[in-house]
Amino acid sequence: MTITLYDIPSTVPGSAFSPNVFKTRMALNYKGLSHKTEWVEFPNIAPRMKELGASPTEGMQYTVPVIHDHSTGKIISDSLDIAQYLDETYPDTPRLLPSGPGIAAIFESFFLPSIMPLPKLMQLPEFPKLNPASHAFFRKSREEWGKCKLEDLLPPGPEREKCWLKVKQGLDKVAGLLDKNGKDKPFVLGEQITYAEFIMAGWLVWVKIISEEDWAPISTWNDGRWEKLLQMTEKYRTIC
């Protein structure tokens, strides 16, 4: 075992859920790098990461994914920085960022706003998928962020439907732009899968794991493109 991947456990049997950690897990499996998951409940992330000496990410918060590469001693935070580190450290494995990290960062800066307000939609259904040890922390942080009770954060109803319509319009836009590549270049960067596919699949598999009910319509959008993306990347989501 050479790399430890830190992730948050879930009540879904045999599954993780964190979209950002899934990006790193897919990156590790795609490269065929031996690794093992260490599970950390939400309230333990900051203390465990401080203890490890990991850097905080955006907004000076301690988050996952973090990897500890035991063969180099390096501890890396932030999914894109991890992808860059893996490409640089293991140059003989398939490249995640063949055109550099800049365009992957730009792709995510385009993709994530396109699927807004997906994160807001997922908080309420995510809650029961967490272990009780994470409940209080999750509720407090989400209620501060949403400025309302978790139960009032887009519960079923017309407002929630309107938000899903926005997600659909965003995915329509992404699909329309990617369709310019034609059938022989179905991937974001053309002919082969790269980290950009793992960015999209990380966010979308989150929906599928958390709520099959919410995923059902998405799986049919854009001629089944998103369902196919999840199928194509499934083998890289194996939990080690």
Next chain:
Amino acid sequence: MTITLYDIPSTVPGSAFSPNVFKTRMALNYKGLSHKTEWVEFPNIAPRMKELGASPTEGMQYTVPVIHDHSTGKIISDSLDIAQYLDETYPDTPRLLPSGPGIAAIFESFFLPSIMPLPKLMQLPEFPKLNPASHAFFRKSREEWGKCKLEDLLPPGPEREKCWLKVKQGLDKVAGLLDKNGKDKPFVLGEQITYAEFIMAGWLVWVKIISEEDWAPISTWNDGRWEKLLQMTEKYRTIC
């Protein structure tokens, strides 16, 4: 002469100004494809393009750039479609879209909102750079779009300053993401110049041509990155 490029003339000696046509001009020169510009004043674009049999672009409007490739008989509208056509039709020339058109379309869908409200800022200083034959058409279309007199569309003052600050923040963001590539991969797609550079240079050279005064501060932003981009792409803006 094998390709005609349709563009809008300007009072700036020896210069064009249209940001979208500059993208195509840079593409043609980068590929070393022989071409000649045919100048069309604003009110004549739609009749001339209908006469040619060119397709309208977004919103069913007739716009430039349009190219007429006399060696194939093809008439192509829309700068990205033209880049794709040129890559496909002249595969032995340097590639504009080595990773396909999808990521270029996504890059532009990220870049253009990042530099908003640049188009609104440029309309008033652009007016005197047009020939009188385009004045009435330009004024009418911009006043309908801005819902105010052209002279009231961000004239000098605090509101205009605030808008430039937004442009600066957007360019800071783009520069920050591209900086992830490091010094050995300074371009959007890594090691070599592609159409993405022409997208940025097309929009930015527009500012420089229309208003040296507005360009002066931008040329210093992000360690002179944008000035360097214009210098590096200058040879591709030769007007044939």
